[in-house]
Amino acid sequence: MPLRIYLIGAGVISRTHAKAISELNVGDDVELSVADTNTKALQDFSKEFPHARLFEDVPSMLEEPAQPDDIVVVATPPFTHFKLACAALHTKRHVLCEKPLAVSQEQAEEMLELARSQDRFIGCCSDRFIGTxxxxxxxxxxxxxxxxxxxxxxxxxxxxxxxxxxxxxxxxxxxxxxxxxxxxxxxxxxxxxxxxxxxxxxxxxxxxxxxxxxxxxxxxxxxxxxxxxxxxxxxxxxxxxxxxxxxxxxxxxxxxxxxxxxxxxxxxxxxxxxxxxxxxxxxxxxxxxxxxxxxxxxxxxxxxxxxxxxxHAMDRPLIYFYWKTQGKPSPAxxxxxxxxxxxxxxxxxxxxxxxxxxxxxxxxxxxxxx
Ligand SMILES: NC(=O)c1ccc[n+]([C@@H]2O[C@H](COP(=O)([O-])OP(=O)(O)OC[C@H]3O[C@@H](n4cnc5c(N)ncnc54)[C@H](O)[C@@H]3O)[C@@H](O)[C@H]2O)c1
Missing domain, CATH: 3.30.360.10 (Dihydrodipicolinate Reductase; domain 2)
Structure with a gap:
């Protein structure tokens, strides 16, 4: 199976994650999917990453059965992180969430509980400047x-x-x-x-x-x-x-x-x-x-x-998280x-x-x- 990366959001930061995939050292064996509720954002994303599979909603993107190495990246505005990260965790996939992790303490703790119960990682992209x-x-x-x-x-x-x-x-x-x-x-x-x-x-x-x-x-x-x-x-x-x-x-x-x-x-x-x-x-x-x-x-x-x-700082979150999911030493x-x-x-x-x-x-x- 190829490594499967699912991006939620096709805005500014999502593109940096899509670019970082080429630095994972997994060759071409990667399948990139992206979901955004904004059609224009999806179209613009597709011009830059024509190989990506496009989805207009998150449930359709994540409905296929999960594989152990799947990574979902939540790259949307903070108020959406909780709902989207939980939806992705429920499909039993590792989730890397953009910073800030959530917008309230309760949300963050619930995300952790869910990640534990699903035996998956919930990560945060706040590690852009560590491990330097x-x-x-x-x-x-x-x-x-x-x-x-x-x-x-x-x-x-x-x-x-x-x-x-x-x-x-x-x-x-x-x-x-x-x-x-x-x-x-x-x-x-x-x-x-x-x-x-x-x-x-x-x-x-x-x-x-x-x-x-x-x-x-x-x-x-x-x-x-x-x-x-x-x-x-x-x-x-x-x-x-x-x-x-x-x-x-x-x-x-x-x-x-x-x-x-x-x-x-x-x-x-x-x-x-x-x-x-x-x-x-x-x-x-x-x-x-x-x-x-x-x-x-x-x-x-x-x-x-x-x-x-x-x-590069913008590549670090995905690379570190990928190492973590592979059981390698990582500052994720x-x-x-x-x-x-x-x-x-x-x-x-x-x-x-x-x-x-x-x-x-x-x-x-x-x-x-x-
Ligand atoms: N812009 C940056 O330089 C930067 C840097 C580091 C981290 N971040 C973080 O990344 C996250 C996103 O920021 P951005 O700058 O890319 O925002 P953005 O405004 O450029 O893009 C956000 C995208 O998310 C989409 N979206 C919103 N709700 C959605 C939903 N429910 N389902 C699917 N798609 C949805 C929007 O349509 C939009 O295309 C934020 O948490 C931000 O703090 C941004």
Missing amino acids: PATEKVKQLIQSDQLGNLYHVTFIHRGQRGRPGIEYQPNSKWFLNHQQSGGGVVMDWGPYDFATLNDLLSPVKIEVLSAWLETPETDLQLPENTVFDVETHAGAQLLYYLSNGSTVSVNYERSSCTHGSERSIAEIEGLKGAVNWDWQSWEGPGKVDYTFDKNGILESDQHIAKSETTI IVNEQAVFNFSCIQAIYECVATGRPQTVDLNSFHKASF
Whole structure:
């Protein structure tokens, strides 16, 4: 049997998954199917990928009997992820879902329950920036104790104008509508941010101590009836509890619109050394800057981390997930870890909504039932 990939949604991101298939190293032995309720989207997709089987609805695409290696990719706006991912899991296929995994905590936990009961993986595409040479180098510095006991992380990425639905991909107005997107910049970028932080720090528990969400005002002429009710600037103070018993203070900030300055920093500080690095490497290589004390003098070790096999960020989710389904070593984010990472994002929203600190415990997702 060929490897069968089923894409739900034929929009912007779906095409990147279709392109990634050629990087799976399975030759031509792949059957690609795609379903979209929008005929024009299907037709446009078909021009680029003429070999794909086209379906106007998801049930018709998934009605054929499942094979053990089948992969369904949910590549539609967030408010549809839950229903579509569950429908695909019910057919007993592995499901790779676009980020954010869902739009509510309940949905994410139900997806995990269903994946478990079907003995399939539910994965999230939030792993686009993990497993890169630079981030792996940082992991090695942490694991070899070259940073010592970790105590502080700064993860700040402030863009002045990069709002999806406005400056970026202006035709996809769903990004601006809370009901459809689940939230703004935290839902859009948080999945990548917390995938990276959690991959490196492996927290067993996190606390969101305080958080804020804002939407700086700009002069806009959006089409009539456009709903724009999501945050474009956010921040949170978190506490990460590590498996060795230590706690790390995490200063998190993200913006797609601020009147303040643009800046970007990913830095981890420990008692023996600190590292900042290009965590958001699209092509593969990235700079790693390690500073430490040697005989009372501040030393700096800067280098470009590279690997012989370069995987582009947009190809990583499908490739990593495919490896996972094949039982190979993979940094894919699936099942409990996918729901834990999503819960960290939800905890930021919950902290703002309730005005109270929020706790997320990885162990709670490992229980047989919630
Ligand atoms: N655009 C990006 O750069 C980007 C990057 C990474 C992740 N993502 C994520 O990918 C997902 C999709 O984003 P996009 O930019 O491709 O959106 P898009 O607006 O370009 O396309 C979404 C497609 O889904 C289809 N669709 C909606 N409901 C459907 C349903 N019930 N059944 C079948 N098809 C349906 C729409 O008709 C549309 O063609 C989102 O979760 C987003 O966060 C997007």
